[in-house]
Amino acid sequence: MSTPLTVSTLSIGALRRVLRGPGLGVRAGTLGLRVFSSLSAVARGIHTLYSDYPLLEPDAFADFRVRVDGPPGPRRWLRPQAQFYLGRTAPFQPLPRHHAMAMLEWGVNWCVSSHLHRYLVLHAAAAERDGRTYLFPGASGSGKSTLVAALMFSGWRLLTDELVLLDLDTETVKPFPRPLGLKNAAIHVIRRDFPPATLGEVVNDTSKGQVAHLRPNARSVQQADLPGHIAGVVFPHYRAGARAELEEAHPADTFLALVNQSFNYQVLGECAFRLLSSVVRRVPAYHVHYGTLDEGHGLIRKIDAQTSPPL
């Protein structure tokens, strides 16, 4: 099979036309998305952040047909807004127009976390090095996106920064690489430490503060069909000024934490219970406390050195 065409083959003008018309079909790992939008911020965002993503073949199936547009009503002339739609369903309140691209990202995450039950969906990041995949579960603000961004720039493969899709039969991670959501100080840190980083437009006034999305590297996007084999679970705990510390986690606590971070544990029931209990029995888990990105990164290297087979 020939290499599929990528989004980068479309000029910004062509991209805008496709988004307004038949929709832009892109493949993100295992999922096909068809995106519609008449907003130029969305076209610009996709142009920057999705350039390495393969386009869907003309006769391919899209799992989700999503749209970001101005909602109808008189406000469109006073204070332009953006609304996310899956079909006709608008799961969120509209946001200011310039949040449109961030809204697309959040909306796609919502589609996956509320409609996709062929996998156990965990709120976690995942990255791989030499065939060893680590899960980074963590609440908003724990630093997981920033940490996997740093790993990605140091030769790791990014599988996801937000939604881990766990295959129920093989216990592997199905990659779902997407632009990484960076918040507040993390935006500055990533720009400073990794000059090749490509970021989308920075949005200043979201409910989460300042938000910008980081383009995943080409390798992570191109290898998105290779599943990740779980070698460990790492709970990141970033706190400015904290002392770097590595602490082993008990399997039972890890199990409960993973249940709490799953979106569809209740839907999958016993299958999900079996899967998570097998994972926590099989692989080690750690809490990583750190006050700077370098320290966090160093601790992950240390964990990986312990996990990797001796030469």
Add this chain to the structure above:
Amino acid sequence: MPLTDWEHVIAAGRESGLLGRLYWTLWRAGELGAVPAAPAAHLHSAWLAAEAQRRAVIREVDYLVDVLASVAPRVVLLKGAAYALAGLPPACGRQFSDIDLLVPRAALDAVERRLNRAGWLGTHHGVYDQRYYREWMHELPPLRHPQRGSTLDVHHTILPETARFRPDADALVSASRSVPGHPGLAVLAPEDMVIHSATHLFVDGEIPNGLRDLLDLDALLRHFGGDAAFWEALPGRARELELGAPLWLALRYCQRMLGTPIPRGCGDGLVADAPSTAGLAMLDACYGRLLVPQVPEARGGIGRNSAAMAIFLRGHWLRMPLPLLARHAFRKGVVVPLFGDGASSRP
């Protein structure tokens, strides 16, 4: 069918909450194998979600019965929860939302207090909304349990107090049937269940889940319809409850749109409830548009939007006398948008 068509089927099915139902229908027909893997995964996902909801509804209802045992020894379930607990075919692959209960009007206050104490809290706190529900409607304002996440609609009858048709709620309760294995619970008798489902779909002014509700009716009619006595009793019972008109429409659209087998002559007992020729042409034009799911990206179009408006007005006209309707429309259309809900909460 090409994959791009499947993409539309999945999107439209998700939109109308029917993917789980479609999975079950294909499975029963032995046709699942013919569905390509990518769309099949979505059908299966929706089926799993529906099954999880069905289990949750059963668990929640069993808990409710315990909570209410001292104040309402017999709780009658309506709609989705009834189908789930009684193990009826419409429950298969169905999306559930609220749990609907029917309790005798005399027990209503005690039931509400008991539910409040168990953690189900009222919604719609404005004075106007409270009066709207308590004086004019047939149910309490929805009760929500913040921890359990369930919402209850507690009814004391099946149509608003102000509606043109006045079904006798006591007759419904006394004809209700116990649910084996769930002491304290009951569901409506087969004829009443069909008549209520028809009333819900063809008297309400809004039909957000039109096709799902029509499929519920179809599944009930096919399930109960094997028994000739059911068909004999159905029209007379509907007339007794003053609900012949919605049943007439339900039978018409089930037969026309879903090919539901309905014995000849069943409509004879309902002749007096049939709409006029002109009225029927209008209803056909409206329901013909509103009962089929819309391709999600398609704009409503003048036809669909005016059909929705016509049915909305008809529903309100059937449910409220004109002066009250005018007042309600003024409140919802003028007062609330201008002054908000709380600012002028005096009714």
